[in-house]
Amino acid sequence: MSSPEFNFVLANPNAAADRIEELENEVERLRAALEPFAKMANFCHSRHRDSRPFIFGFDTAVAQRLTVGDLRRAVAALSSEGKP
Numbered sequence: 001m002s003s004p005e006f007n008f009v010l011a012n013p014n015a016a017a018d019r020i021e022e023l024e025n026e027v028e029r030l031r032a033a034l035e036p037f038a039k040m041a042n043f044c045h046s047r048h049r050d051s052r053p054f055i056f057g058f059d060t061a062v063a064q065r066l067t068v069g070d071l072r073r074a075v076a077a078l079s080s081e082g083k084p
Contacts, residue, residue: 037074044068 040054050069 031078034074034077037071038078041068041071041075044071 044052044054048068050067050072052068054066054068054071
């Protein structure tokens with residue numbers, strides 16, 4: 001018994017290639033979106049804990065949501081190993 005997805009690919013031989021291309025494009029778009037955050041991590045000292053707010057400007061609402069750990073996770077996501 002085969003899955004509906006498998007049958008769809010058999011009926012549409014280009015479907016798998018099209019889906020792979022869609023996913024590759026999405027990965028590229030997401031990596032580009034993470035890049036500015038990964039660059040901001042360069043401004044964080046290695047002794048800063050992950051929960052430390054990354055403050056810029058005077059907007060305290062942003063400072064409470066964006067942390068050093070968020071920036072480090074962006075770096076990790078862009079690395080080939082997935083580790084900061």
